[in-house]
Amino acid sequence: MPHSKPEKESGRRPSDIEEIKKAQDAWESKLKHAEEKKPARKKRFTTLSDMEVPLLSTPADLAATGFDYLKDLGFPGEFPYTRGVQRNMYRGKLWTMRQFAGFSSAEETNKRFKLLLEHGQTGLSTAFDMPTLMGYDADSPKGRGEVGKCGVSVSSLEDMETLFSGISLGDVTTSMTINGPAIVILAMYLAVAEKQGVPKEKVRGTLQNDILKEYIAQKEWLFPVLPAVKLVVDTIEYGAKHYPNWNTVSISGYHIREAGATAVQELAFTLADGLGYVDACLARGMKIDDFAPRLSFFFDVHNDFFEEIAKFRAARRIWARLMRDRYHAKDSRSWMLRTHAQTAGVSLTAQQPYNNIVRVAVQAMAAVFGGTNSLHTNSMDETLALPTDEAVMIALRTQQIIAEESGIDNVIDPFGGSYFMETLTAKVEKETLEYIHRIDEMGGIVRAIERGYPQSEIANSAYHFQKQLEAKEKVMVGVNKYQTKETPRNFETLYIDRTVEKRQIERLVALRAKRSQHNYEVAMRHVKEAAQNDQNMMGPIIEAVKHYATLQEVCDCLRGVYGEYREAGSF
Amino acid sequence: MKSDRKNIRVLVAKPGLDGHDRGAKVIARALRDAGFEVIYTGLHQTPEMVINAAVEEDVQVVGLSILSGAHNALVPEIIEGIKKEGLNDTLFLVGGIIPDEDIPGLKKCGVHMVFTPGASLQEVVEYIKKHAPARN
Numbered sequence: 184m185p186h187s188k189p190e191k192e193s194g195r196r197p198s199d200i201e202e203i204k205k206a207q208d209a210w211e212s213k214l215k216h217a218e219e220k221k222p223a224r225k226k227r228f229t230t231l232s233d234m235e236v237p238l239l240s241t242p243a244d245l246a247a248t249g250f251d252y253l254k255d256l257g258f259p260g261e262f263p264y265t266r267g268v269q270r271n272m273y274r275g276k277l278w279t280m281r282q283f284a285g286f287s288s289a290e291e292t293n294k295r296f297k298l299l300l301e302h303g304q305t306g307l308s309t310a311f312d313m314p315t316l317m318g319y320d321a322d323s324p325k326g327r328g329e330v331g332k333c334g335v336s337v338s339s340l341e342d343m344e345t346l347f348s349g350i351s352l353g354d355v356t357t358s359m360t361i362n363g364p365a366i367v368i369l370a371m372y373l374a375v376a377e378k379q380g381v382p383k384e385k386v387r388g389t390l391q392n393d394i395l396k397e398y399i400a401q402k403e404w405l406f407p408v409l410p411a412v413k414l415v416v417d418t419i420e421y422g423a424k425h426y427p428n429w430n431t432v433s434i435s436g437y438h439i440r441e442a443g444a445t446a447v448q449e450l451a452f453t454l455a456d457g458l459g460y461v462d463a464c465l466a467r468g469m470k471i472d473d474f475a476p477r478l479s480f481f482f483d484v485h486n487d488f489f490e491e492i493a494k495f496r497a498a499r500r501i502w503a504r505l506m507r508d509r510y511h512a513k514d515s516r517s518w519m520l521r522t523h524a525q526t527a528g529v530s531l532t533a534q535q536p537y538n539n540i541v542r543v544a545v546q547a548m549a550a551v552f553g554g555t556n557s558l559h560t561n562s563m564d565e566t567l568a569l570p571t572d573e574a575v576m577i578a579l580r581t582q583q584i585i586a587e588e589s590g591i592d593n594v595i596d597p598f599g600g601s602y603f604m605e606t607l608t609a610k611v612e613k614e615t616l617e618y619i620h621r622i623d624e625m626g627g628i629v630r631a632i633e634r635g636y637p638q639s640e641i642a643n644s645a646y647h648f649q650k651q652l653e654a655k656e657k658v659m660v661g662v663n664k665y666q667t668k669e670t671p672r673n674f675e676t677l678y679i680d681r682t683v684e685k686r687q688i689e690r691l692v693a694l695r696a697k698r699s700q701h702n703y704e705v706a707m708r709h710v711k712e713a714a715q716n717d718q719n720m721m722g723p724i725i726e727a728v729k730h731y732a733t734l735q736e737v738c739d740c741l742r743g744v745y746g747e748y749r750e751a752g753s754f
Numbered sequence: 755m756k757s758d759r760k761n762i763r764v765l766v767a768k769p770g771l772d773g774h775d776r777g778a779k780v781i782a783r784a785l786r787d788a789g790f791e792v793i794y795t796g797l798h799q800t801p802e803m804v805i806n807a808a809v810e811e812d813v814q815v816v817g818l819s820i821l822s823g824a825h826n827a828l829v830p831e832i833i834e835g836i837k838k839e840g841l842n843d844t845l846f847l848v849g850g851i852i853p854d855e856d857i858p859g860l861k862k863c864g865v866h867m868v869f870t871p872g873a874s875l876q877e878v879v880e881y882i883k884k885h886a887p888a889r890n
Binding site: 192313314316317319325326327328332333397400403442443476529532533534539566567568606642645646649650653662663678679751752753754 | 766770771772773775776778779780782783784786792794795796797798800822823824825826827828837851853870871872874875876
């Protein structure tokens, strides 16, 4: 009978793990034999973070991790959110395409914002210059040469009004990347929204406001750790009461990764920072479900495609379990790790800069496969200078091509169930939890930072990577392999001239002359008293900026009460 | 090595508000591993602080790491200050994000070499070995 064989095949029971393991062993011995004749290209095959990767993963490998579909993956929009936080993910709503922008003066950045909105961008994202990030006004001698250089200069409410002029804050979501003086910048933003008549529940966006990672990686701090965390808790508390749709903290791994951390270190230190804020809010007397739903995250997305996807999946699973099991959060929104992602700035090369377009595309795809909720794609020229309009447009178009041409948006978590991806996700999760437990044992992240623990772990990884790069164990195309003699820099880069600084200073001097001195002084006295009496600082700071107290005036007042942070110059 | 000292002394400094210290720290470790005596200033140094550190530590080499675009404002002031203190033969190096068109200007005001992204640790080490001035 011609059909007997297929019938017999279909009647066969599926192979079990033991059988697979046996077959795998047999295959491996054949492989060994084959590799004696034709050896593998390298001794070690590792991820970018130097994690060893198996040649092949099978159901037997996955079973060895104790994998359980319902427990470890479940369904999108459901605990533990490994497959994503929304039930229908990108079919319902694409990720937010949010290109970070800010340079020169508030007028110039306002123009760039309008350009991006015109071209289909769906959220704004503000970069501030160094003096602003460090709580200094444009006319401070400390910021000489840095005004408007790597972001927009905002010294007062007047600058903030210019920055968002002609943009209704009720219709856009705004992300603001600032940490040390974040409370003052948030106060200015809320004051502008109020002046525009936007109802509080329609003010949407995200303040980075993650001071812990500043001590770990980005190093833009003002105050010692404890008062700085207190200010973060002030904003969370105020936001939870008055601005229900504002994300007061974006707990950021981006800078930790860029400083040299591995993928696991990025994830571990970021989640540990998150736990630090949760503990501080609980210590203030807040209830977990009153603030946890508005905590959001921000991760780097680097070159190693699978490692990055695994990182995003593991991040959601770990956070969900910690929130439910350690903090007993009941609201499912408290369990969800919502995240923004940005392609890796450190992966961009000054050499052969057009190659960066390709790197960014690969990284952006990893972020989307990883289920990110929002994404910034870097521009090809960002290793040379702030991006030009043309370069920013290519970066935005990269996202639009992935979203609307590639078909990736059609299906949720297509790597889910892959033997390799699930094994890797489990490994990232396990190693991350080991770090988190070590930090718990130190007494939490604030103690760990004071001991310099995350800082030195990151510096070790950065040095290790650099040595691997020089030994050509890791490759950067165009830098340590496939170099070309001359780097053609025949494309335009953006140049910020010194007159920006001069004009900004003139405006600031004029503002101080025209504001009501009496109102300013009264408001500043309230700021000082509130700081001395350990009150929530949001209200008094909003009042002060409304009376045109400048950023530095408020920060200096707080420095007077809290002191300043100094780091030992260790390496 | 031209120096009479056993080890070349190098100051690695981060002037300005820029907090990007990955490069400075990696360089500091590499120079230490290469046998130099390395002093790292830490972050957020004013030009005066860098000048004082260079003088107090009596270094032969000053490496300035700047990634924020403030190099044209800060570098000349630091070099001038150190030279004013009599350390005329100091080897001045700059590393970071420095646009090509700014390099001639920096060299004119006394920078011996600018290392931009992609420069290897070995290049920096070799350059210092070859060019560090002799000090007693």
